[in-house]
Amino acid sequence: MKWSIKIGRFAGIDVYMHFTFLLLISWVALLHWRQSQSVAAAVAGVLFILMVFLCVVLHEYGHALTARRYGIQTRDIIARNVGPQIGGPVDHG
Ligand SMILES: [Zn+2]
Secondary structure, three states, X not given: OOOXXXXXXXXXXXXXXXXXXXXXXXXXXXXXXXXXXXXXXXXXXXXXXXXXXXXXXXXXHHHHHHHHHOOOOOOEEEEOOOOOEEEOOOOOO
C-alpha cells in the first residue's frame, strides 16, 4: 500500500495506517501541547486518537468478517484521516 505502514495482520486481513493518519496524530499532539504546555496532555490526546483508530478498525472488521461469511474475501483495511478503506475482494486465481 502506497503511503501506508502495516500495523499487523489479524484474521488473515492486513491492517495499514495511511500517512495522513500519522499527520492527524501529529496535529493532535501539537494542539494539546500548545494548549497546556504539557507532554502528558499531548500523550493523552494521542492515546485518545489511537483509541478512536482502534474503534474504527474494529468496526471495519465487522464489515470484513460479515463479508467473509458471505464468501467475499477482504484483502486489507487502511485507516486514513478521511475515513477507512476496505480492500477486496481477493483474487483466488
Ligand atoms: Zn461501517
